[in-house]
Amino acid sequence: MSPPNSKEKVVKTSCGMCYGTCTIRARTCDDIVVGIEGEPDSPQGYGNVCAKGISSIMQLYDPNRLDYPLLRTNPEKGLDVDPEFKRISWAEALDIMEEKLRDCLNRDRRGLYCCSTPTFPSERAYNIICFQRAFGTPNYYVAGGGLHCGNGPHMVAGMYHASWSVIPDYKYCNLAIYWGCSKGHGAGHAALVAMKQAADARERGMRLIVFDPFQSAQASAAEEWVPIKVGTDAAVALSMTNLLLNEYKIFDSQYLKTKTNAPYLVGTDGLYARDEKTDLPLVWDPIEKIAIPFNDKNLKDAALFGDHEAHGDKCKTSLEILRNHIKKYTPEYASKISDVPANTIRRVAKEFGEEARIGSTIMIDGHELPYRPAASIYFRGAGGHYNQAWQCVSLILLNHIIGCGDMPGGALAFGPPVHLGYPGTGRLGFNVEPDRDGLLVAKSWPYAHLPYPPKDPHDPPERLDLQDMFYVPTYTTIMMWENNEELWTKFKIPYRPDVMLNFASNQIMSIGNPHEVLDHFLKKFRFIISFNIFASEFEEAVADLVLPDTSFLERYTVSTTFPTVGVSCHSTGLGDWIWAIRQPAVEPKPERRAMVDVILEMSERLGLRERYYEALNEWINRAYGGYLKPENKWNTKEPLKFEKIMDTILRDKFGDDKGLEFFKQYGYLKWPKRVEEVYWRAFSDVRVPVYLEWIIKAGRKSRAIAEKYGVPDLVDWSFHSALPDYHPCPSYTTQTSENSEHDLLAFYWRSALHTYSMTMENPWLNEISENDPYTYTIQLNPDTAKRKGVKSGDVVWLENTKGHKTQGRVYLTEGIKPDHVGIAACAGHWAKGQPIAKGKGVFFNELIEVDKEHTCPLSLGQDICVAVKLYKSEGS
Template sequence: MATEWIQTSCGMCYVGCGVRVQMEDGIALGIEGDPNHPQNRGNMCAKGKAGLMNLYNPYRVKAPLKRTNPEKGLHVDPGWQEISWAEALDTVGSKLQAIRDNPKQLYIQGWEITGDSHLWLHAFASAFGTPHYSSNGSPTCGKVIHPVEFFAAGGFHQQPDLHYCNYCILVGTQFAIAARASFNHILRDMADARARGMKLVVVDPIGGFAGSKADQWVPIRPGTDTAFALSMLHVLLNELGIYDAEFLKHKSNAPYLVGPKGLYARDPASGKPMVFDAADQKTKVYDDPTLKDPAIIGASEAGRPSFELLKEHVAKYSPEKTEEITTIPAATLRQIAKEFGAAASIGATTVIDGVELPYRPACVDWAKGPQGHKHGFHQCWPLKLLNIVMGAVSVPGGILSTGAAGKKPFQWFPEGGTDGLLEKGGNILPLPHPKAFPGRTPTKPVRNDLAEIFPLAPHFHTLLPLTAEDHERYGLDYGLEVMLHTPTNSLLGSFGDLKVVERFYRSIPFIAGFAVEINETNLFDDIILPFPSYLERFDFNAGPSSRQLGPCGQDDWFWQVRQPVVEPAPGLRHPQEVIMELARRVGILDDFYRLINHTFRLKEPYALQPGRRYGATEVIDRTARCWFGEEHDLKWFQEHGVIRYEKDVEEAYIGPFLQARLPIYLEHFLQRGAELKEVIGQMGLDWDFSDYTPLSEWLPCPSYDAVKKGEYEFIAVHYKLPYVYGSFGNDNPLINELCERNPYAYGVLVNADVAKAKGFADGEEVWLESPVRKVKVKLKLTQCIHPEVVGIAGHFGHWSPGMPIARGKGVNFNSLLPTDLEHIDKISTALDHCVEVRLYK
């Protein structure tokens, strides 16, 4: 038997590692990491190794299906009947055609970022004319980190510079240990950094994978990250006097003068913010060419510097006060702040490739944990401020911004804008992303996701189930009529309370979705379209690591085109071709081509032409040649796998080269809040405006108050497993075996001392009850969890008949979450992900 190895890109999560697949007589026998791929450097995780099981899953959907039972519900049998592709596309096309006069009635759930589908469906949504496109998977995904990065660093996400960092604090994230983009790359960098002596401090309610690798694990009460960060800032700024004054003066809005109403003092002629120049004792605009020494301390007639206001504000959060909120001992907080400030090495420089750069080898990283709260934006922003006041942003050793800049195959770089502040983040693809600065002017909603009254949010899908309950309450005169979705299991992964989500899906008359296997979302479909596995399809974009979430620092930039290793199973079609065919049937194909040309920067002679029909491989070939030259066509990528370019210092460490200031004071929150109050008043809604403030305050989540009042005993939080990605792969037998062998996966974590005091035993089954759901769980007792916390891992709790291996195992965390306006962050639209629960027999 002839053996060959085919290079392609893994699709078991969005990282997109380079892999080699062993083939014999057309059968895939094994998968290995590609040692020449800069993403994973030959490494593979358990998810990737298990990919063959998805390819040969006997429960896969391999032909279009239609629903025969008109009733819909969580546990209703749809009565699937196999149909032809022609009938499936005719049905979907006719439903889309029926709403062409009001295209806003279409909702597309487009999260499928392991390949091209996400970007192609986004282009389809724009060509069709609907704003209702969801580009994120969970109710917290990117809600704060992306907009904050765009206006406070310049990229899409953040990464500690593990090549040079000496002191790294992880808050509510398992970065480089159990999660995050570029995972198989950064985990080696993390191991190397720890081996050379970098101190790792993990602040998290759960001492899980990250905590086990830390030099110091600091358990924190959920939903109190704001207080922790503000207290750290107080110790640094007021007790220790450690901050990068030169950076703050010249690279931030710290010297901008603020008047008594909280707004900038502005030059009457130009409208620009004013600063006080200590060199000649004059008030000037921030970009005056004669400005030498902008003051960040001390009042002038025009106002007070925003940095002075910050110092004064954080003084309210002494470690003793925040100990009562966070349960972190005051001495521990001071110890961390002192070590962090010393490690930042204010004033130090280093030389890389002959270029002298600021050297700040200390940083704070955060992600999902702080984002997922009612006041999620302000749980995160003070954590970012810790890096900014140290000058540790986009410089060696500090916090870096992913995908922010590049010179090949195109040039892209962040840009300044309003008031001299960073406004436009860098992105290799010329795609817009709703920005938190300067935000948008609020208006009465015309969208079902209420985007107009969330003027600082990046995306809005968490509001859809709420408006579906009562359109008139929000001034809407229509609802969603058609939904298209990717194989993502959005019913379990994208929202909260299942009763609310069930009503939402039942409210949409027609739903069509792609499927690899029939998951819980597909149970509401009217038409199912089979989706090829990543080992059966072509994708120009093999995950976002190349374009937005790649390794930071001077690691090579790279791009890989995915190719199939086996012929698609009979009855499968490339999703790009299905999307183009639907566009043709609805009469928007030429507009769709125009948007694909824009998305992928396709210029003549490679641009898609009106009136032409293309196959998926032809589009990918044209794109590859447009980006990388005629010699790097699709065939080249099939033979060589990946193209890579070295990054220079300016691409790797953009901070010193950025022609814009970073914010420490969010004046525009006051402006957008005032505008929103007027709109909300006209609508007659009860609204919480407490987060529209330029300086963060800690405000409690509902679960915090519920436990304090004694109404519930615990706060439940979610944490990630390194071998489970969302609800992908949960029916994979190898991943299931890992979960069954690890009692922390399907089990629920409870503090051992607390559990024993309540008479609970390890492995015992008890009831777990939140305000919206009651479920039977198996306890796993551990000392590595905050005593007030219950820890729930992964994305389990399946019941779909199409997932027989995963069915009935573990807990679906999202289904425990109350889903209403009271639990939505009014800045970011994140759904509160700490929920009060009780345990009992």
């Protein structure tokens, strides 16, 4: 109800409280946003809206937001240092920014480090990625959210699904196994789309089995919660694969033959046996009894198993090698590792295999497709470990053994990697394709690290995080290791951290132990420029220039749902495609400026206009399925203007009548998905590996570079193999060693109430968090608590082996594995600039060590499970 004579308006835009980007209606009354509702007809959210989305009003009107530029006057940087910020004008701020960036350009462009939050992928593209390219620095990374999940899960989903992750085909799936992921029950990944689809599926009768050390939201909604030792999922999954292949003989031969490299012959050197003429991988034709290229038109059949001879070498098929390799993963062995009872592993494997209904088909819209209503789904939980790359391979392989990859009912690519074009214009199309070896290549992959095929590594590496001398990693934290200076010197990297440009990431809290991140990395910068809506721990500790950004309700962005792969979250499964924009519901306060406008102005000032336009072209090509049409080409005489850029992109993709004005009015455009797009694998001649041959070769190349520069033990190179394995986290050894004080394994889980560390400042979300028994507490099993002499409500310390510790209040729950400690990340703020968040919840990341010992040697992702000592806090 609004007062009489008030001016009311409804603005359709995209939510920005997480990267789920649901389409919302912002209701305003006298130019105040007074309500956030779902847009009923939008496929992005189905008209629903979550706690965070509605609470965005409180973020928009937070009196603690930054209202004007701030300049640090205290040269000292540190966690408990008062930055002594001084208010300056925008004119001054821009002059300072220009001067610092120009100095960097003159010294060495590569000294600019571009950092971003993962929460706003569309803004990030224009604020950071395009500017980074225009500026000419290779150094870029996203903070915690991206770092913590970005490596194992994304790399593996990229290789197997040309996508960012996997999600069950909720419409048809009958049995989904979740390995430490919350899809459809929590935050992030197309949160509300999945939430409704998953609820429909549960109501329809889809069974959910959740492996997790904690009875999370998804585990409590599931038919079965299987408590598992944190990070040991690979052992169980490999055991299930062993049972399916070797004992139950349940596997999809047709799929394995045509959609995987299972029949490819592998020689004694561990590499593919290749045709001498074409250099293509060979398979064994059991009818003709010859080895011929996998795609030869004379191929009659391909053997899945067995020893076969090619070029006089004793070869085995890839699947044969896998099958033999995993024989050691008996349920009993896996049970010892994971604490999951062997008979549970047997039962779940059998149910999974049987539910796949191998051989059955389903008719959808006139297409007869394989019907495989079972899926093995992973994400963050499986990722955050020393063995994350192989763990994710182990979990995803289950899908490809039963042949459910992107088939009805199975594990679908999240988000969809195939779009055959917007019907009105035929534009915006992208597809997958095979490389020469027949394996899946993602075509619409918006970021530098194509998951496959491997790029040649840089020799020497150019990036400070050495990412470019490896093949698989998305991001690395090597630039934060204690020995980074030594590494940069040895690898002859001629420049050092100089200026940092940060978009809303809080690197003090989101990566690992803040003291180490600060001392080893952030303090090395001459000047740090940060755009944010609050002064967070990052700004207070290290930022020199803090610029007040707009909230997502005060700014434009061109597309929140494309690219569909990457953290832009597009809905998966049958339904509609959607392109949605973000637009201001209200005008920002006078001294708040959208970062993109400042970046474009800065590009102009630094003379980077043409380079920025070029970077835009690259982005548009990779993210939106092709370059601009010739008639829409940029006029480089025209200064960079974001509204003009948006209008051009929109008209280019959707036609002249659907430019920015159209989208301002309607907020989004939708069109139906086609069966060939949703279940693309059935229509594409692409394969995925059961034997990851090229990783051996890629590893050899990276290792050669490391050895050449005198760092032979940069990582444990033995991880660069072709077959998945279980490898323990270092924390297990500490935890289980005799008389260990650090006898509990701590892990974090994600609450649906929060997006990383951003949302604790929101008083509505904070209030619920305070009133919810889990969000701000340390979860402990009552038996463990008894053993430790603590009660519910006691304040305890958790301390890692390096003496880093974090404090919190205990909440006892039977829903956690007894030797584990669960924490909802990432709270425990201390910044003065976020008084609502200050002192609330537990700061898990304090316990994370950023070093080689806690880095997956293959994906270079962070291992975040920690062996901790738990003891009562004095005076609690």
